[in-house]
Amino acid sequence: MRCPFCGNEETQVKDSRPAEEGAAIRRRRFCAQCSNRFTTFERTQLRDLTIVKTDGRRVLFDREKLSRSIRIAMRKRPFDEDRIERIVNDIQRRLESETEAEIPSRRVGEIVMDKLREVDQVAYVRFASVYQNFSEARDFQSFLGKLDKR
Numbered sequence: 001m002r003c004p005f006c007g008n009e010e011t012q013v014k015d016s017r018p019a020e021e022g023a024a025i026r027r028r029r030f031c032a033q034c035s036n037r038f039t040t041f042e043r044t045q046l047r048d049l050t051i052v053k054t055d056g057r058r059v060l061f062d063r064e065k066l067s068r069s070i071r072i073a074m075r076k077r078p079f080d081e082d083r084i085e086r087i088v089n090d091i092q093r094r095l096e097s098e099t100e101a102e103i104p105s106r107r108v109g110e111i112v113m114d115k116l117r118e119v120d121q122v123a124y125v126r127f128a129s130v131y132q133n134f135s136e137a138r139d140f141q142s143f144l145g146k147l148d149k150r
């Protein structure tokens with residue numbers, strides 16, 4: 001695994017342990033060239049997923065990208081690293097269990113919103129407001145109105 005700090009191709013595994021309730025292996029790595037440490041995760045991937053964008057372009061599912069957008073929505077919320085990783089895992093599993101091999105990006109958004117709504121209202125509203133790209137304040141009001149009825 002290449003060092004993200006200096007690009008050295010040879011890094012050493014210092015520690016390896018189960019994480020996320022056994023769903024992943026967490027490895028602490030050390031770079032002898034720049035002395036930095038970093039963490040990698042090994043996870044199962046059931047199958048390759050293709051996401052179909054709204055403009056029709058097809059891209060491979062990118063877990064890192066999903067993880068980033070969820071971290072933005074959950075910023076400063078009371079969830080530790082392991083909990084957030086489990087949420088991302090759960091979303092990935094739901095995507096992998098979709099019947100179609102090609103998943104519209106709109107569907108990905110819905111699955112993320114369903115999951116966030118279960119775990120944290122604030123993260124849900126943050127994600128939804130970015131994702132649905134509310135063009136008018138009125139849209140956002142009616143969206144919040146739907147929340148209140150739950």
Ligand SMILES: [Zn+2]
Nearest residue numbers: 003006031034
């Ligand atoms: Zn390095």
